[in-house]
Amino acid sequence: MISLSSNQPLIGGLLIGLAALMLLALLGRILGVSGIIWNAVRHPRDSAWRWWFVGGIVTGAALLHGATGLPAPAPNPAGWPWVVVAGLLVGFGTRLGSGCTSGHGVCGIARLSPRSIVATLVFMALGVLTVTLVRHGFGGLA
Numbered sequence: 001m002i003s004l005s006s007n008q009p010l011i012g013g014l015l016i017g018l019a020a021l022m023l024l025a026l027l028g029r030i031l032g033v034s035g036i037i038w039n040a041v042r043h044p045r046d047s048a049w050r051w052w053f054v055g056g057i058v059t060g061a062a063l064l065h066g067a068t069g070l071p072a073p074a075p076n077p078a079g080w081p082w083v084v085v086a087g088l089l090v091g092f093g094t095r096l097g098s099g100c101t102s103g104h105g106v107c108g109i110a111r112l113s114p115r116s117i118v119a120t121l122v123f124m125a126l127g128v129l130t131v132t133l134v135r136h137g138f139g140g141l142a
Contacts (some may be wrong), residue, residue, distance in 0.1 A: 008070075015060070025052070032103025033057070034094045038126070070085050097122070 020031035027049060040050035065072060076083050094100045097119045099108065104121065108116020 013112060016102070016106055018108075019056075020102075024107075030103065030107045032099050032107065034100035036089075082134075093123070093126075 023031050025028050032050075036050045036053055039052065040046065040047040090100075097104065098114070099119065101120070101123055104113075104116035109120060112114040
């Protein structure tokens, strides 16, 4: 069993950066997971690499879990209705912002894109607001 402890965020960030760099170097594509999934569904004939990429994310997480014994994500105590609402809001925000956290936050900021910097700041502020409202405003759902 591998002990990662306090280095987990650093290792995770390095692996995300490596994935973004490899995608750019090997396929000339900029990483944006929501766009990759959307285009995999939208253009099924030209989507093999996209499904491989998404499968790699899931497989990598499973392998890391198996190798380290890190706990699996716990079910959301708020229940499925809140999960569905949250997923729809994330999808709406991704379309509204023309990208997701990986596209704007990892690749956009690395390219010093002002639009991505603003989008990431909005994502972070709304994330803090959402957690605050859910934990304290709606009777401690999470």
